Amino acid sequence: MINLLAIAGAALVAAVIAVMLRRYHAEYGMLISILAGVLILAMLLEALPQALSQVTELLQTAALPGKYALILFKALGLCWLAQFAADSCRDAGESALASKVELAGKTAVLLTTLPLFSEVGALVLELSGA
Numbered sequence: 001m002i003n004l005l006a007i008a009g010a011a012l013v014a015a016v017i018a019v020m021l022r023r024y025h026a027e028y029g030m031l032i033s034i035l036a037g038v039l040i041l042a043m044l045l046e047a048l049p050q051a052l053s054q055v056t057e058l059l060q061t062a063a064l065p066g067k068y069a070l071i072l073f074k075a076l077g078l079c080w081l082a083q084f085a086a087d088s089c090r091d092a093g094e095s096a097l098a099s100k101v102e103l104a105g106k107t108a109v110l111l112t113t114l115p116l117f118s119e120v121g122a123l124v125l126e127l128s129g130a
Helices: 004-022 026-045 048-061 066-091 095-128
Strands: none
Touching (some): 066 095
16 A cells, blocks of 8 residues: 555655755755655555556456556556656756656657557457458
8 A cells, every 4th residue: 555645745855855955055956856756656666566466366357468467567667757757857947858758758658558559459350350
């Protein structure tokens, strides 16, 4: 289970410290923001095994191959990574760079999920009798 109270508390404390540090040393404020982001991601990753087991159970119940779960988690990881990097770029004042990271993340998700789209297309063709 995710401890949202701990995550919110860590984020608020880090934000206050970062704002205070930015007045005198902007680079330290940015460093605090990035470190807090890494800490929050680590806290989120603790809940990942539970989510993985539940998704695996759902896929087994639906008699779907495990490769679908793998694609799902790869896409989710890419989204998290791209969002974290883009937000860090925005914190550093580089919004144009953040936009490019988001575009790269979307492209990576698309490329990761293409095999799934091709299988769905083949299934549609098979069901339509074409």
